[in-house]
Every structure is written in structure tokens, then in C-alpha cells.
Amino acid sequence: SPSSVKLYYGEPFALPTPTEVAGREFLGWCLNSENGRSIAILGTQITDENGQSISTWNYQEDIILDAAWKTIGYRISYDLDGGSYPDGVTNPNWYMVDDTVTINNPIRGGYRFVGWMNDDTGVVSTTTTIPKGSTGNKSYTAQWAPIEYKYTVILNKQIENGGDSNN
Numbered sequence: 001s002p003s004s005v006k007l008y009y010g011e012p013f014a015l016p017t018p019t020e021v022a023g024r025e026f027l028g029w030c031l032n033s034e035n036g037r038s039i040a041i042l043g044t045q046i047t048d049e050n051g052q053s054i055s056t057w058n059y060q061e062d063i064i065l066d067a068a069w070k071t072i073g074y075r076i077s078y079d080l081d082g083g084s085y086p087d088g089v090t091n092p093n094w095y096m097v098d099d100t101v102t103i104n105n106p107i108r109g110g111y112r113f114v115g116w117m118n119d120d121t122g123v124v125s126t127t128t129t130i131p132k133g134s135t136g137n138k139s140y141t142a143q144w145a146p147i148e149y150k151y152t153v154i155l156n157k158q159i160e161n162g163g164d165s166n167n
Contacts, residue, residue: 003018003066003067004064004065004066004067005029005064005065006062006063006064006065007057007062007063007064007065008057008062009057009059009060009061009062010056010057010058011056011057012056013056013057015029015046015065018067021069022097022133022135023071023072023074023096023097023098023133023135024069024070024071024072024097025069025070025072026067026068026069027068027069027070028068029046029065029066029067029068030065030066030068031063031064031065031066071096071097071098072096072097072135073094073095073096074094074095074096074134074135074136074137074138075093075094075137075138076091076092076093076094076095076101076103076130076137076138076139076140077093077137077138077139077140078091078103078139078140078141078142079139079140079141079142080106080108080142081108081141081142081143081144082108082111082144083106083107083108083111083113083142083144084106084107084108085104085106085107086106086107089104090104091103091104095130095134095138097132097133097134097135098132099130099132100129100130100131100132101129101130102127102128102129103116103128103129103130103140105126105142106142108142108144110146110147111144111145111146111147112144112145112146112147113126113142113143113144114126114143114144114145115128115143116128116140116141116142116143117140117141117142117143118138118139118140119139119140119141120136120138120139124143128140
């Protein structure tokens with residue numbers, strides 16, 4: 001699928017619909033800056049001054065049209081499951097296909113952070129990154145394990161043996 005098309009003076013044309021591009025929405029065709037004009041999005045068809053769709057380029061010069069795309073923003077949501085972020089730490093609420101996003105970990109008193117569970121895949125990871133090229137809304141849930149404390153208790157035992165006591 002072309003990223004640009006050339007329209008020749010007086011020749012018929014059909015504007016193609018570009019193949020989908022991950023993370024982008026096709027807006028239409030726009031004048032290429034090589035045409036020496038300001039860029040304007042023309043849409044998926046070209047119309048004459050009366051608004052009628054035309055299929056032959058009727059103007060006095062050849063032109064180049066470029067595909068115009070809008071980058072889509074995707075949501076990121078988090079369930080901290082009783083945790084919170086340390087002071088000064090946050091996580092983004094959205095990302096785009098060109099971004100690489102590393103998710104910061106929360107804290108919770110009495111618990112050890114096990115990782116973020118990706119709600120789509122069920123995979124838990126302590127280092128969670130949304131890699132460049134990813135698309136779609138993302139949702140993560142914090143996973144916790146109680147901190148276990150081990151205590152060693154030493155008992156002093158008195159033993160009576162002939163009037164002596166030992167500790």
C-alpha cells in the first residue's frame with residue numbers, strides 16, 4: 001500500500017485505501033509539501049469546487065498526495081490491590097505505539113511486591129515494560145505476598161541438681 005500517490009494532470013485516478021498501520025488511524029490523503037502549498041487533508045476522495053467527487057485530475061499541474069495518519073493513544077489502568085506508590089513515583093495512564101513504557105512498582109506495608117499481573121495474559125512479572133510497537137489498552141493488577149518473619153526463641157531453663165542451678 002503506498003504512502004504517497006502522484007496525480008498527473010488530466011489523467012484518471014483512484015485513491016487507494018492504505019493498508020492498516022498498527023497504532024495509527026488513516027485520516028485521508030493530503031497535499032505533499034513538495035507541491036509548494038500548505039498541507040491540507042483532502043480525505044479519501046477529491047472533490048471539485050461544487051463538492052462533486054472527481055476521478056480525473058483537472059488542474060494544471062501534477063501533484064503528490066501523502067497518506068495522513070493520526071497516532072492512537074491507548075489507556076493503561078492499574079489495580080494496586082491495597083498498595084500505593086512511594087512519594088514522587090507515578091505511572092502513565094496512556095501510551096502510543098512509538099513509546100516504550102516501564103511500569104513503576106508500588107509498595108504495601110507488611111507485604112512484598114511479587115509483580116504486575118497483565119490482566120490480558122495472566123502473566124506476572126516484577127519488571128513490566130510495554131514495548132515499542134504495542135497496541136491496545138492495557139490493565140495491570142499488583143500481586144503481593146505477606147512478609148514472613150522468622151523468630152528464634154531461646155529459652156533459659158533452670159535445672160535443679162543438688163542445689164545448683166544452670167542457665
